[in-house]
Amino acid sequence: MSRVVVLDSGVLGLVTNPKPAVEALRCARWLDTILAAGMAVVVPEIADYEMRRELLRAGRVNGIRRLNALTSHLFYLPITTDMMLQAAEFWAQARRQGRPTAAKDALDGDAILAAQTAVFSAATGQAAVIATTNVGHLSRFVAAEIWGAIMPD
8 A cells, every 4th residue: 555645834835836946846746756656645734824824924826826726636634633632742742852843832833744644644544654855853753754755656
């Protein structure tokens, strides 16, 4: 069985970037490749929120259109109460270990993203991996890899 790929906000930013930057083009080709191979790709609500708020703040209408187009073609994973309860557990665990994933008063999108992935994976019985630009915080809780390293089986 193929793994489900969960996109973080950094990867969402790359694949919806309207500018032809080299890394953005590579990431868009990577996404096309894994989709063509039949891998399931998930857009978690927390990643959409992190991307969308910055696009709205900056008035980037084309970026919002591209994000909307992408999320309408992929599986969108809404945040649930179970996910937020798990995020609180991850947040507390990281702090007890003296290795926080965000500032003390921050909402901590990484804990929420990890929780969305963990709860989704447990509920569906599917192995999930977060495609990210920064593995550090996320891999402490769930499977996470640099996006380019995730390839079809």
